[in-house]
Amino acid sequence: MLTLLKLLKDGRFHSGQALGAALGISRSAVWKQLQHLEAELGLSIHKVRGRGYQLAAPLTLLDPAEIGRLSPTSNWPVLVFDSIDSTNAEALRAIERHQAAPFLVLAERQTAGRGRRGRKWVSPFAENVYYSLVLRVEGGMRQLEGLSLVVGLAVMQALRELGVPGVGLKWPNDVLVGQKKIAGILLELVGDPADVCHVVLGVGINVNMQMTDEVDQQWTSMRLESGKAFDRNRLVAALGEMLHRYLARHQADGFSAIQAEWEQHHLWQGRAVSLIAGANQIDGEVLGIDSQGALRLKVGGVEKVFSGGELSLRLRHDS
Ligand code: BTN
16 A cells, blocks of 8 residues: 555656556556545545546655665664554564664554553654654663653754744653644653663654644644644654764763753743642742752742653643
């Protein structure tokens, strides 16, 4: 089915006969595959009598060679899937198969993309970036401190470099424009965090998505914010170079060297917030983060520090 899509991706008309000949199948089999493409991948295909079939818009698919060419420094081996349950899940399976890290898993779509706190991550075909970078961490806990915040900062800088206006951060690792989420980060870890472990840095970026009724929070995309479509290969390359730079700084100098830069971009610095931890809610004012990436809140006049993957922040209405 995707071989057929690759023939159509130029956005030009192709006759049923030519497509059938290229694939070695009948015209009616071509027709059936086209119907599957529309139904399964949500693509729109024009069918015009006498001219053939045309994708409603040309498509640029992920291309490891192009990504490698555009990101010479972060030249990690790349595995690209047309469709996968979750790039993080596939990365964890690859670690089990003893695939040597670092390596990168990308997909055109995810059928079970996972977000933080058990949420699903909406992952339509060829519209966004679903990115999981696997690292082997040997330095113990210090190498993990603030790591998810560092990834958020690198994602934010990559989006700014490509010209998306107004991008900022929300603790712990959301990337927002205003109040709307444009990218999310999910770190998953296997092994012994105090000794040797593998960490999967999962990044989802809303790139060219313009419509969906599946996301249950305020969201936006690079395209919606800047009014133009983006080449995902360029974005993956830019993100790789940015991550390479920030991860090297983090490894050499620890999170404390990045703390001030992160705070500079924190959209909710000084704001009145509620910290949600399961059924519990703590109201306070954001003071910043500490040298390990934990959140500093003023609660009832006293500074308190919070960390943990299951926490999330909401703005208070009175802020
Ligand atoms: C969040 O809830 O903010 C985190 C979203 C993380 C989504 C990305 S998409 C690539 C990787 N694979 C997944 O299943 N999740 C992460």
